[in-house]
Amino acid sequence: MSERSLVLVKPDGVSRGLVGEVISRIERKGLKLVALELRNVDRSLAEQHYAEHAERPFFGDLLEFITSGPVVALVVEGPRAAAAFRQLAGGTDPVEKAAPGSIRADFGLEVQFNLVHGSDSPESAEREVKLWFPDL
Ligand code: RTP
Ligand code: MG
16 A cells, blocks of 8 residues: 655755755655745744644744745655655654664764654644645
8 A cells, every 4th residue: 555745855955065966865765755845934834834743842943944944845655655754854853863874874973953754643634735835
């Protein structure tokens, strides 16, 4: 059974020139690219995307960061696509949680600047793909 997931290369990943690195890892894993776009994120999209974190103390910083520069938004497809990309990304904290060899472990230092987003479940993926790519 094939599944779709939303991936973002966050503003830090784009500004550090890591878009190719992330796409390369997605392709080498065997996930298929079905949408790819460089785009600026407005506040409304950021709020909807991260709605689950609205009450968290870091919500303001998170919105400011994700709207601070262009992101690359992708839809990837394959068996267990959401879990497969989360494995490539590594845990949220690049130092304490991300497994060695993951994107966050290899390139990140701080929780806030952790380079990539991946939908955390097939249900989240469906919601996020609709939000970012309504025509897909
Ligand atoms: P994401 O949604 O961006 O893929 O990250 P995630 O699932 O691994 O982590 P999540 O719990 O959904 O948190 C979303 C983003 O909020 C920032 N964060 N900051 N300062 C903090 O303690 C803190 N905790 C989370 C991170 O940038 C995280 O990716
Ligand atoms: Mg998340």
